[in-house]
Amino acid sequence: MQSQMQLPSPMQLRTNAAHAGSGLRKHLDRFENQFTLSRGRCEPVFRGIIAQYGELYRRYYDAAYLVNQLDILEDLRCAKPALFANRDESLAIELAVLDGNVCINKEWSAGRALEHARALGLSEEVGMRARSMVLATRYVDYPRETAMQIITDIDLAPLAAPWDVFETINRRITEEGRLSGHDLMTARCELLEKLERQKQVFSTPYFMELEVRARTNVARWVYEQTVTA
DSSP, rough: SSOOOOOSTTTTOOOOOOHHHHHHHHHHHHHEEEEEEEEHHHHHHHHHHHHHHTTTTOOOHHHHHHHHHHHHHHHHHOOGGGGHHHHHHHHHHHHOOOOOOOSHHHHHHHHHHHHHHHTTOOOHHHHHHHHHHHHHHHHHHHHSHHHHHHHHHHHHHHGGSOOHHHHHHHHHHHHHHHHHHHHHHHHHHHHHHHHSSSSOSSSSSSGGGHHHHHHHHHHHHHHHHHHHH
C-alpha cells in the first residue's frame, strides 16, 4: 500500500452529463454491493438522490460534483482501509457524502441523510451519525473526531483546485444560489474568511498534499475581496 493516497485531480469541473451519470451509478452500485444492501430498498433512495442532484437550478452541486466527492472517498478508502473497518461508521460516512449537498442547505441535507438511512433499513444510530456528519460541514465548530474530519476534508477538497477552476466554482455557486432563490455565497464567504484565519485548512494528514494550494487560493480570494470591497 502506498504511504500517501493519490487524490484525483481536485474538482475537475466535468461538463459531460452522461459521464457524470454513469460515474454516479457506478458508485451507487458499489455502495449497495459493498454493504450488501437490499436492491428493493436502495433503488428508490438512489433515484431520489440522482433526481435531486439533477435539479435544473444546479450549477455546481450537481451529479459531477457528487461523483468527484465519491471518487475522493473511494481513493481514501483504498489507501487507508483501516479507517473504514467499522461497518456502521463507514456507512454513515458514505451517506454523509451522498447527502452532503442533496438539498439546498445543510440542515435539510442532514435530515435527508437520516431519512435515507431509515429507508435503507439501517439502524437509527447510523442515520443520526450520518446526520451529524453532514451538519459538521457547516463548520460551526472545529471537527475533533476522525470521521468528522474525513467528511470535512472531503468537503473542502475543491479549495485546492487550480485558481481558474476555483473562480469558476465560486461563480457557479453564486449562479446556483440565484436560480434557487437562496444566498449560497454568503455562507461560503464566511467559511473562506474563517479558513484564512485558521492555522490549516485540512484536519487529517491524508489531505496535506492539498494544503498549500488550498491555503493559497483562500488567501488570494480573501485578499481580492478586501481590495475590491
